Amino acid sequence: MKIFQIVLFIFLIVCAISVTFSKNLLNSIIIFMSYSLIMSIIWILLESPDLAITEAAVGAGITSILFFVTLKKIHAIIALDEDKVDKHPHKSVSIKKGEAK
């Protein structure tokens, strides 16, 4: 169990550092999500399951979803949905070119 804890702590530190150094915002949010997930497991190992439940729901769930929505709002995530192609004709051309390659 001790080794498991140490592995988790190393993961935690690696996640925390790589969030700041990741260039892609989407990647850093997903890393932040995994950070919260590891943190909730550590809370269970520290015998506080109520904090673990809250961390899993708020840290890994709601906070990252709000971040995703914000990224979508500021157009940091480029959507390549089929539904969107009809709305923006100039985008559909570039997608078709990409598919041809």
Add this chain to the structure above:
Amino acid sequence: MSRLLSEEEYRKTKAFKIKRWYRGEKDPYIGRVELTPQKPFTEDVKTMKQRIHDEAILKRNIYDIERNKKLQIFSKFYHVVSIAFVFTLIAILLYIVSYLPPVGNAANPDNNEVAAKYIEDGMKDTGAVNIVTGMILDYRAFDTLGESNVLFIATCTVLILLRMDKNSEKKEEEDNDRLYEPKNDIILQKVAFFLVPMIIIFGIYVILNGHLSPGGGFSGGAIIGSGLILYVNAFGFKKIERFFTQKTYKWICFVALLFYCLAKTYSFYCGSHHLETGIPLGTPGDILSSGLILPLNICVGMVVACTMYAFYAMFRKGGF
């Protein structure tokens, strides 16, 4: 017209003039000041060349680090000072940390009679098996009231910042994807169909068992809120508006916070940490035990769940 003066006499009064001036019907300059139409701006070649030349020299002097000695010195100075500042700050903080008492020492100031009393008499006083909930919602219930009010105020602030006007919605529909929702995603819908009821039932279980098992209002409310968000993502805003609108949110938050206020603000006025509510505590371990803790847990849970969903709805749609 119910005016006493005739129309011509009324035109001579000051009230009429003020009214006319206020409405902007008469321009006071017209007829009194000679107005000449503005000439279009023209620039002869000589001054234009001079201007472009000056701008180029100015730009070179400001942004060219190699020639601008002042800027060169400043940038070096800036780097050195910022690094020195950071290291001094680290040194000061480490120096202060070295004065803190060691962790786990029995003589630490935080190891006093308050914690001992909560652990020893907690179950007898509050009737809650879960000491944490007993502490949060009985001994320190007034703090929790403040926390739930903070959540409500946060929602109000987000509403002020992100609310969309209903009139401007149609204009923005074209270039903004606020109202854009993904077409029926069959995988997400099937997963949500099984998961959402389970998540919400688990959240209700965590709230109702707040005084018996780990958890309580905040954790259970967060779980229910995430379940609602999953439901919205799978089935869209139209389906959730059948049972959860802004009106529902308003009433739930209002009733929950008002009940909490009425139940627990007496400690603010009386200065007493524990007063008899008259509700029997019951046998510890039963669902219906520990007096006011169970209804207060439900209140906090509902406020938190509504807040979580409201945040998401406001970020996505600007209102719900």
